[in-house]
Amino acid sequence: MINVNCNYCGRDDFELVNQGADLLLDRPGEFRLVRCRHCGLIYQNPRPTLAELPQHYPDDYQPYQRTLQKDTSVVQRLARSHEMNRRFKHIQHYLPQPGKLLEVGSSTGQFLIDMRRRGWEVTGVEISAYAAEYARENYALDVTTGTLESADLPSNQFDLVTLWDVFEHVLDPTSTLAEIRRILKPGGYFIAGVPNPACIEARIFGEYWVGWDRPRHINLFTPTVFENYLQTVGLELTAIKSFNGRLGVTLMSIEFWARAHQIPPEKWQRWTKLAYSPPLRLLTWPLYRIAGAFNQTSIMTVFARLPAEQDAAACD
Numbered sequence: 057m058i059n060v061n062c063n064y065c066g067r068d069d070f071e072l073v074n075q076g077a078d079l080l081l082d083r084p085g086e087f088r089l090v091r092c093r094h095c096g097l098i099y100q101n102p103r104p105t106l107a108e109l110p111q112h113y114p115d116d117y118q119p120y121q122r123t124l125q126k127d128t129s130v131v132q133r134l135a136r137s138h139e140m141n142r143r144f145k146h147i148q149h150y151l152p153q154p155g156k157l158l159e160v161g162s163s164t165g166q167f168l169i170d171m172r173r174r175g176w177e178v179t180g181v182e183i184s185a186y187a188a189e190y191a192r193e194n195y196a197l198d199v200t201t202g203t204l205e206s207a208d209l210p211s212n213q214f215d216l217v218t219l220w221d222v223f224e225h226v227l228d229p230t231s232t233l234a235e236i237r238r239i240l241k242p243g244g245y246f247i248a249g250v251p252n253p254a255c256i257e258a259r260i261f262g263e264y265w266v267g268w269d270r271p272r273h274i275n276l277f278t279p280t281v282f283e284n285y286l287q288t289v290g291l292e293l294t295a296i297k298s299f300n301g302r303l304g305v306t307l308m309s310i311e312f313w314a315r316a317h318q319i320p321p322e323k324w325q326r327w328t329k330l331a332y333s334p335p336l337r338l339l340t341w342p343l344y345r346i347a348g349a350f351n352q353t354s355i356m357t358v359f360a361r362l363p364a365e366q367d368a369a370a371c372d
């Protein structure tokens with residue numbers, strides 16, 4: 057673990073947000089999140105070094121799950137394909153024609169398979185050797201093992217670069233964004249799904265909110281902080297939308313809270329089951345829709361664009 061300054065403004069002046077154990081994977085250690093008093097970035101301090109990171113991402117880490125084509129549960133398959141369709145609907149709004157896509161943190165390849173099926177030319181970069189190989193072996197996907205920086209991709213290449221649940225894990229968001237800007241074509245889009253620490257559930261659940269995910273989440277961005285980051289590299293914020301991070305995410309925060317308060321599993325599991333029942337899902341659906349409209353669900357998706365050359369010329 058090393059002490060670090062704020063990645064956005066470089067200062068070393070912070071206040072405590074929360075600290076505690078790894079609630080998701082129960083791995084040993086105590087971790088701390090702080091907020092920069094100047095720019096508002098929330099970051100882990102001290103944070104794991106690059107060499108220490110892999111120990112916090114075992115091969116059975118849930119995002120490295122099998123692709124939905126190999127998921128044995130019908131309900132899970134439906135839920136996951138619904139999620140893919142929802143992402144695509146929003147992408148299509150900005151990019152109606154297929155083009156070249158890079159997914160950073162492509163995991164086992166689910167999103168890439170889906171986009172390839174829709175006519176996109178797809179490439180992935182994935183830090184987990186296990187997940188990257190899974191995508192190559194099972195789906196013949198073009199996935200490089202490593203980080204975006206180590207992949208050393210050619211400039212001016214992609215119509216779309218996506219990071220789904222990944223940007224909060226990178227050690228140096230400034231250099232990652234600069235690299236994304238370099239490889240995007242003018243007029244191309246950058247889309248990132250990240251936890252929103254300014255959402256209502258972060259306030260309700262406090263330190264048990266699932267979005268903190270110490271020690272894997274290195275930086276957390278409010279919408280304002282994210283927009284500041286985009287500006288520093290010359291990307292234009294197009295929209296922030298909150299269309300996922302609903303009931304399943306809320307239930308995880310409830311579970312973290314219940315476990316910390318020594319509530320026996322059979323008790324909270326009964327509640328979880330009830331919450332997943334169709335009538336309750338139906339009841340909560342409008343609530344999440346409303347929360348989403350105000351960017352108050354746990355996950356926000358940021359859409360940003362590299363201005364096209366003619367836009368730049370028009371500004372002169």
Ligand SMILES: [Zn+2]
Pocket residue numbers: 062063064065066067092093094095096097
């Ligand atoms: Zn700062």
